[in-house]
Amino acid sequence: xxxxxxxxxxxxxxxxxxxxxxxxxxxVWRDRTWSFAELDGRVDRLAAxxxxxxxAKGDRVLVHSRNSNRMFESMWACFKAGAVWxxxxxxxxxxxxxxxxxxxxxxxxLRDAGFRGHAEAVRAASPHLRxxxxxxxxxxxxxxxETLLAANAPTLPDQxxxxxxxxxxWFFYTSGTTGRPKAAVLTxxxxxxxxxNHLADLLPGTTERDASLVVAPLSHGAGxxxxxxxTRGAATILTSGEKLDPEEAxxxxxRHRVANMFTVPTILTALVRHPAVDAHDHSSxxxxxxxxxxxxxxxxxxxxxxxxxxxxxxFGLGEVTGNITVLRPDQHTPENAxxxxxxxxGMEVAILAEDGTRLPPGEVGEICVRGPAVFAGxxxxxxxxxxxFAGGWFHTGDLGRMxxxxxxxxxxxxxxxxxxxxxxxxxxxxxxxxxxxxxIAECAVVGLPHPKWGExxxxxxxxxEGMAVxxxxxxxxxxxxxxxxxxxxxxVVWDALPKSGYGKVPKTxxxxxxxxxxxxx
Numbered sequence: 001x002x003x004x005x006x007x008x009x010x011x012x013x014x015x016x017x018x019x020x021x022x023x024x025x026x027x028v029w030r031d032r033t034w035s036f037a038e039l040d041g042r043v044d045r046l047a048a049x050x051x052x053x054x055x056a057k058g059d060r061v062l063v064h065s066r067n068s069n070r071m072f073e074s075m076w077a078c079f080k081a082g083a084v085w086x087x088x089x090x091x092x093x094x095x096x097x098x099x100x101x102x103x104x105x106x107x108x109x110l111r112d113a114g115f116r117g118h119a120e121a122v123r124a125a126s127p128h129l130r131x132x133x134x135x136x137x138x139x140x141x142x143x144x145x146e147t148l149l150a151a152n153a154p155t156l157p158d159q160x161x162x163x164x165x166x167x168x169x170w171f172f173y174t175s176g177t178t179g180r181p182k183a184a185v186l187t188x189x190x191x192x193x194x195x196x197n198h199l200a201d202l203l204p205g206t207t208e209r210d211a212s213l214v215v216a217p218l219s220h221g222a223g224x225x226x227x228x229x230x231t232r233g234a235a236t237i238l239t240s241g242e243k244l245d246p247e248e249a250x251x252x253x254x255r256h257r258v259a260n261m262f263t264v265p266t267i268l269t270a271l272v273r274h275p276a277v278d279a280h281d282h283s284s285x286x287x288x289x290x291x292x293x294x295x296x297x298x299x300x301x302x303x304x305x306x307x308x309x310x311x312x313x314x315f316g317l318g319e320v321t322g323n324i325t326v327l328r329p330d331q332h333t334p335e336n337a338x339x340x341x342x343x344x345x346g347m348e349v350a351i352l353a354e355d356g357t358r359l360p361p362g363e364v365g366e367i368c369v370r371g372p373a374v375f376a377g378x379x380x381x382x383x384x385x386x387x388x389f390a391g392g393w394f395h396t397g398d399l400g401r402m403x404x405x406x407x408x409x410x411x412x413x414x415x416x417x418x419x420x421x422x423x424x425x426x427x428x429x430x431x432x433x434x435x436x437x438x439x440i441a442e443c444a445v446v447g448l449p450h451p452k453w454g455e456x457x458x459x460x461x462x463x464x465e466g467m468a469v470x471x472x473x474x475x476x477x478x479x480x481x482x483x484x485x486x487x488x489x490x491x492v493v494w495d496a497l498p499k500s501g502y503g504k505v506p507k508t509x510x511x512x513x514x515x516x517x518x519x520x521x
Contacts, residue, residue: 082161418447
């Protein structure tokens with residue numbers, strides 16, 4: 001029937017809140033505060049400006065920026081205009097951003113100060129790009145952001161673009177661990193479900209009396225998390241700089257009585273281990289969300305001891321916008337240590353064998369998911385779509401097992417598993433055991449070719465500040481903790497593990513550094 005596929009424009013979330021709470025603080029960054037009415041007015045002006053630049057419904061707008069009010073505004077303006085927001089990680093090189101601009105066929109690029117070279121690279125690679133809008137250091141062939149806003153009147157009330165459920169609103173680029181990054185197409189209807197689900201499963205009870213601290217790039221998970229804050233009228237607090245400053249973060253938690261924050265395990269561990277956590281009042285925290293990668297049991301226990309029962313874990317990929325499983329604060333118990341929780345509301349999770357059959361509790365297979373939070377597919381990549389959606393499920397590429405209660409345990413990426421002496425080895429088991437050593441802060445285990453065993457493990461470890469560790473100590477620590485075939489044969493000690501722009505430790509970067517250092521069997 002006509003009209004069944006219609007959906008509310010995601011930008012309406014801001015419109016509604018601005019009408020309900022016009023004078024309430026929406027965004028705080030450095031020494032500035034924007035009310036919801038101010039934020040909504042600037043967003044409407046930008047939406048009008050984009051339309052004036054010829055941006056039509058479905059056109060892509062590339063945004064290369066650090067976290068800022070303008071980065072935040074660009075997201076909402078694209079939604080309201082019916083355009084597709086294509087944010088990048090600001091740490092990417094010009095060549096990497098040029099690929100995103102060309103592959104998305106963006107028609108307009110918004111850039112932060114200092115990224116002129118990135119804009120030039122996009123221009124050179126993409127014949128579709130028509131305009132570049134700069135924050136503060138506009139060049140002669142670019143437009144100035146604030147001048148553009150001042151020249152445009154806000155759009156008329158209730159004039160957000162009409163959208164259908166499957167109309168795209170966001171190209172969420174994957175990290176590209178298995179080749180070039182792919183654009184996961186997120187839609188207005190899907191994201192409406194995601195926002196509702198996040199508020200139900202991750203942040204119940206969030207209201208305008210709360211505040212949310214942003215310590216990760218808005219271009220990815222943190223941006224999705226902030227949609228929920230705007231929906232409920234909670235203030236979004238941005239840190240001042242582009243690097244994590246735990247001292248500033250904890251000071252902001254105390255000053256704004258922050259109720260929730262979105263982190264990844266490495267960021268949460270850094271915050272918990274910094275002395276500032278004990279110097280500032282963080283009793284206002286109700287939901288400290290960590291996602292993006294499983295958290296090691298030792299690190300989880302340390303965070304719980306420091307912050308109390310406020311940790312919320314969710315497992316999810318950009319393609320499912322985090323909506324796979326959740327482990328609530330009250331579920332962070334010894335019984336569930338190492339688990340990433342139960343299926344999210346309205347979602348179905350299964351452990352599948354290679355032939356697509358569902359495996360019983362306790363058996364390891366690929367984690368697959370289906371439900372309304374699953375994305376619409378990869379942009380113009382039918383081969384990847386056929387593989388990702390084989391058998392009617394979205395295949396995450398992660399391996400795991402479910403217990404009889406429905407709690408999920410991740411054993412690692414399928415690509416991380418290696419075969420040593422004919423046995424499957426999941427690096428996470430060794431990593432968990434290594435991290436119980438009191439002198440070790442971080443570790444990553446990868447499999448490398450071995451002349452006798454086919455493959456064998458190499459453990460890369462980082463010592464805690466003021467402590468030392470060596471290969472013999474690590475191997476001795478593992479001797480009676482895990483089976484011999486699961487133990488790495490070599491240990492290297494580094495000052496830090498290589499991390500992606502999102503704070504993760506991709507095994508591809510670990511292997512690359514080992515190769516650079518000539519470490520092999």
